[in-house]
Amino acid sequence: MRLPDKRTSIEAVIAHIKDGDSIMVGGFGVPGTPMTLIRALVAHGARDLTLIKNDANEPGMGIDHLLQSGQVKRLITTHLGLNSHAIGLMNSGALEVEFNAQGILAERIRAGGAGIGAILSDIGIDTELARGKQVVEMNGTPYLVEPALRADVALIHADTADPFGNLAYVATAQNFNPLMAMAAPLVIAEAERVVPLGELDPNTVHTPGVFVDHVTELPEITEDYAVVRR
Amino acid sequence: MVARAAREIAPGMVVNLGIGLPTKVVNHLPADFPVCLHTENGMTGIGPALSPDRADRNLIDAGGAYVTPVPGSAFFDSATSFAVVRSGRLDLTMLGAFEVSETGDLANWKIPGKFSPGAGGGIELAQKARRVAVLTTHTDRAGNPKLKQTCALPLSASACVTRIFTDLAVIDVTPDGFALTELAEGTSPEDVQRATDAPLSIPDAPIPTF
Numbered sequence: 071m072r073l074p075d076k077r078t079s080i081e082a083v084i085a086h087i088k089d090g091d092s093i094m095v096g097g098f099g100v101p102g103t104p105m106t107l108i109r110a111l112v113a114h115g116a117r118d119l120t121l122i123k124n125d126a127n128e129p130g131m132g133i134d135h136l137l138q139s140g141q142v143k144r145l146i147t148t149h150l151g152l153n154s155h156a157i158g159l160m161n162s163g164a165l166e167v168e169f170n171a172q173g174i175l176a177e178r179i180r181a182g183g184a185g186i187g188a189i190l191s192d193i194g195i196d197t198e199l200a201r202g203k204q205v206v207e208m209n210g211t212p213y214l215v216e217p218a219l220r221a222d223v224a225l226i227h228a229d230t231a232d233p234f235g236n237l238a239y240v241a242t243a244q245n246f247n248p249l250m251a252m253a254a255p256l257v258i259a260e261a262e263r264v265v266p267l268g269e270l271d272p273n274t275v276h277t278p279g280v281f282v283d284h285v286t287e288l289p290e291i292t293e294d295y296a297v298v299r300r
Numbered sequence: 301m302v303a304r305a306a307r308e309i310a311p312g313m314v315v316n317l318g319i320g321l322p323t324k325v326v327n328h329l330p331a332d333f334p335v336c337l338h339t340e341n342g343m344t345g346i347g348p349a350l351s352p353d354r355a356d357r358n359l360i361d362a363g364g365a366y367v368t369p370v371p372g373s374a375f376f377d378s379a380t381s382f383a384v385v386r387s388g389r390l391d392l393t394m395l396g397a398f399e400v401s402e403t404g405d406l407a408n409w410k411i412p413g414k415f416s417p418g419a420g421g422g423i424e425l426a427q428k429a430r431r432v433a434v435l436t437t438h439t440d441r442a443g444n445p446k447l448k449q450t451c452a453l454p455l456s457a458s459a460c461v462t463r464i465f466t467d468l469a470v471i472d473v474t475p476d477g478f479a480l481t482e483l484a485e486g487t488s489p490e491d492v493q494r495a496t497d498a499p500l501s502i503p504d505a506p507i508p509t510f
Contacts, residue, residue, distance in 0.1 A: 098341040098378070101358045124378070125420075149420035152364060157417060172340060172421035173382020180379045193386070194423050196458040229358075241358040241375055242341045248377045276377075297355045297366065 073234040073267060076285050083258045083284040084110040092120040092221040094179065094254055095133055096247035099125065099152070102239065103132045104227040104260050105294035107286075111225075112139050120144040122179070122221055124172065124246055126156035131294065137165065146219070148172040171199060174216055176249055181218035183252025183281075188217045224254035228277070231261035232268075235282025236275045244276065251277045258284045262291060301484065303328045304510040305394060305435050305465040309335055313391040314344070314384070316425055319363040322394035322435045338390060340421035342381045345373030362421065382421065386428045393429035395422065397436045397464075399451040402477040402498040404461040406434065407453035419456060426457035438466035438495045445497035447471065447478060468492050470510065476501060482508045 084107065087093070093111075097103025112135050119142050126147060127134050136142050137156055144166040150156045159165035170178070171193045181189050190213035194200055204215040226247050228237035237259055239247055251257050259277075264287040302321065306328035309315055314336045317323050326348075329335065337346040340362040347368035350356075355366030384390055399407040406426050409419040426432055439445055447464065464471045469492045470482035479501040480489055489502045 098362075099360055099364050101341075101360055147418060149418040151417035151420070167418075169418040171419060171423045172378065173385060173424045176378040176382055193427060196427075197423060197455050199419070199423065239375075241356060241369075242339075242343055242360055243358040244375055245342050245378050249379055295357060297352045297357045298364070299352045300364075 073279070075233040076235045076279070076283060077233050077264065078284040078286055080106060080110045080260070080286050083286060084114045086256055087111060087114060087116045087223055089116050090118045091116060091223055092122065094221040094224040094246075094250040095121055095123040096224070096226045096245065096250050097123065097127075097132065098242065098245035099127070100131070100295065100298060101241065102227050102243035102245045102247050103127060104225045105132060105292065106288055107225045107258060107260050108132060108135060109294070112136060112141070115141070117141050118143045120146065120221075122146040122219065122250075124148050124175065126150045126153040128152045128298065129155040131298075144168070146170065146175070148175050169199070175219075176246060178216050178219040179246065179249045179253045182220035183249060186218055188215050190214070191216050219253065221254045222256060224250040224257045226251045226257060226259040226277075226282070228259050228261040229263070230270060231259055231264045231285045231287075232266065232270045232279065233264060233285065234267060235259060235279035235285045236270050237261065237277040237279070237282065238270060238274050239276050248277045252281050257282045258286070260286050260288055262288055301435070301465050301467050301510075304470065304482070305433065308394075308433060308463070308465075309392065311335065314338055314389055316340070316385070316390055316393040316429065318393065318395040318422070318425065320396040322396060323363060323365070325394060325435070338381075338384055339367075340378075340381055342376045342378060343369075343373060344384070345370045347373070382424055385421070385424045388428070388430060390425075390429045392431045392433065393425045394433045394435050395426060397434045397446055398440075399453050400434055400447050400461050400464055400473075401451045402447075402449055402473065404459045404473040405451045406432070406456045406461050407451040408456050410454045412454065423456050426460045431462055432460045434461050434464045436464070436466055438468040438492070445495055448497040468495060471500070474501070480507060482510050485509050
């Protein structure tokens with residue numbers, strides 16, 4: 071027996087994305103952002119997308135390319151502070167933005183990936199983040215109901231992968247990637263290196279390949295991934 | 301004031317330093333000081349910041365600064381990172397502020413119509429760290445007090461702040477409101493009261509300076 075080989079070309083996997091899809095995108099700032107898959111999605115041209123990403127990168131970087139090309143209708147995020155362009159789109163009404171507390175976004179995605187319907191949390195219960203949310207009482211304490219979050223597609227950046235889609239991340243490039251890699255029926259991972267089956271130590275796998283549908287090795291680490299000089 | 305705030309960190313603590321002024325607190329800790337610094341994007345054991353020339357492209361803090369690991373650092377995903385915050389493992393966070401009320405309410409994430417980039421992890425830090433200290437200038441750029449009877453801006457969390465470090469003073473949030481506990485060198489209690497939009501309890505005993 072051997073494990074299936076899920077290696078695919080970037081163009082072939084991005085072709086699965088349709089107008090109106092919801093797409094989770096890994097990354098916190100540059101680390102862990104699947105820059106090459108994002109560029110391919112710009113070239114592909116799918117529109118009316120809902121993106122779920124911690125932040126909007128910075129002007130001219132990462133998902134900002136999708137904002138600039140007008141492909142994004144809605145953004146579910148935690149913080150846009152480093153992207154004045156995204157804030158401008160939000161303020162003009164051209165981009166619908168839903169803000170979540172960062173750890174709650176993570177838990178909603180984890181719940182979605184784990185087949186759980188919602189989580190209960192008291193985060194933001196005294197603030198405007200609680201507006202419109204259902205409140206339930208558990209053991210005498212009020213909690214907000216935070217629905218689980220899944221998407222049509224997840225775009226993931228890993229450091230190392232094998233052909234089955236086992237993934238390992240490095241440093242702070244892990245962030246939302248392992249959570250998002252469980253929370254979509256179509257999970258596409260780009261990896262800086264794809265090593266032969268058996269070369270990735272099973273003890274160092276962060277995302278088991280069973281969650282991953284397609285793996286693609288980056289032909290090069292482009293300037294998009296480089297250190298940002300602000 | 302930053303040096304004074306750094307003395308608030310006790311050996312053995314797990315600490316998260318917010319974006320802005322609080323980030324500078326780390327520069328005032330001795331190199332061998334036993335403390336575990338946490339950052340929201342998935343790291344404990346943060347070492348000194350690096351210039352872009354020497355940076356690792358995959359290693360940043362939540363503010364986007366390039367940082368280094370220390371011996372014993374760990375990396376983890378965003379869910380684990382906020383489990384640290386919400387479970388009570390975070391002993392202290394130091395945050396910036398737009399406004400702090402005399403009951404310890406904190407507003408530091410949104411100015412409606414002017415500044416609304418989202419709170420990131422700020423709500424969870426303010427609501428769930430075991431101790432929340434604020435490090436801020438005493439007044440805003442226009443000279444308006446940041447310490448007030450009630451916050452006018454949207455809250456990050458209510459009744460969370462216990463101590464405030466400013467350029468003028470150290471002020472505790474007590475059941476009776478703001479209490480002056482230390483003064484910056486060359487500042488009088490009257491100076492602090494004039495810059496504060498709430499009554500300030502001033503002790504009869506001599507007030508230590510920093």
